Amino acid sequence: MREKRSEELEALEEVFDRSTLMVVYDFMNHGFIDEIHGVVSAGKESRVYWAKNSEGKELAIKIYLTGSSEFRKGMVQYIEGDPRFSGVKRDTRSLIFTWARKEFKNLEQAVRAKVRVPRPIIVRNNVLIMDFIGKDGVSAPTLKERIPSNPERIYEALLVELEKLYRKAELVHGDLSEYNIMVWKAKPVIFDVSQAVSISHPMSNFLLKRDVENLNRFFRKLGVNVLPDNNLYGRITGHGQA
Ligand SMILES: Nc1ncnc2c1ncn2[C@@H]1O[C@H](COP(=O)(O)OP(=O)(O)OP(=O)(O)O)[C@@H](O)[C@H]1O
Numbered sequence: 001m002r003e004k005r006s007e008e009l010e011a012l013e014e015v016f017d018r019s020t021l022m023v024v025y026d027f028m029n030h031g032f033i034d035e036i037h038g039v040v041s042a043g044k045e046s047r048v049y050w051a052k053n054s055e056g057k058e059l060a061i062k063i064y065l066t067g068s069s070e071f072r073k074g075m076v077q078y079i080e081g082d083p084r085f086s087g088v089k090r091d092t093r094s095l096i097f098t099w100a101r102k103e104f105k106n107l108e109q110a111v112r113a114k115v116r117v118p119r120p121i122i123v124r125n126n127v128l129i130m131d132f133i134g135k136d137g138v139s140a141p142t143l144k145e146r147i148p149s150n151p152e153r154i155y156e157a158l159l160v161e162l163e164k165l166y167r168k169a170e171l172v173h174g175d176l177s178e179y180n181i182m183v184w185k186a187k188p189v190i191f192d193v194s195q196a197v198s199i200s201h202p203m204s205n206f207l208l209k210r211d212v213e214n215l216n217r218f219f220r221k222l223g224v225n226v227l228p229d230n231n232l233y234g235r236i237t238g239h240g241q242a
């Protein structure tokens with residue numbers, strides 16, 4: 001492997017197992033990653049690193065923790081019932097790999113539908129590389145981190161994104177909240193889509209209604225004159241009221 005060792009890479013080597021590291025090294029050897037610069041976020045289920053490729057372009061590397069077995073329980077229901085992932089293995093490791101692949105596919109489908117999400121670059125096992133949303137290693141703020149000064153416009157823009165996500169990408173986010181929406185260049189970017197399901201998933205309707213309620217609750221608190229839940233549901237799906 002090329003000798004491009006940063007302190008951050010060394011720190012990463014202390015957190016992840018050998019097989020995860022092999023994937024990271026392979027991505028380095030193939031030029032997907034040139035340097036890993038820092039941890040952006042260390043959650044229960046994943047860590048996100050700020051990196052650059054060989055052209056200096058900023059990347060986010062999301063690495064799912066394979067030791068996190070808690071996460072297995074909640075995960076299965078989002079995989080089962082999604083026709084894209086029928087017949088996958090059920091051991092914890094395989095499920096986590098499927099989870100990462102699912103996030104990648106969801107991002108791909110969303111990008112194809114021109115939804116504002118991070119562009120996915122490559123995924124293997126539990127390691128996913130995507131565009132970095134933000135600049136110089138500082139992630140764009142989430143709605144939770146920074147209340148937008150123009151909440152009405154962000155709300156309106158989100159409705160357009162959700163319409164594309166449902167009608168064109170045929171996906172329901174399933175965990176939509178102020179934690180999973182960033183604002184970049186005055187427009188919303190939806191992320192953290194590993195749990196997003198195909199609209200044909202038996203839970204998709206329930207999940208969409210929950211997303212709609214969460215979104216409306218957040219923006220109502222900011223004083224936005226939100227659409228009633230039913231109308232918002234209808235606006236997103238084009239199917240009339242829930
Ligand atoms: N593509 C990206 N560009 C910039 N920052 C990102 C990107 N993806 C994720 N992040 C940062 O990492 C954080 C966690 O990402 P994400 O929500 O996808 O992971 P998670 O496993 O759900 O973590 P958590 O449990 O903390 O929500 C985000 O809040 C954001 O600050």
Ligand SMILES: [Mg+2]
Pocket residue numbers: 179180192
């Ligand atoms: Mg998240």
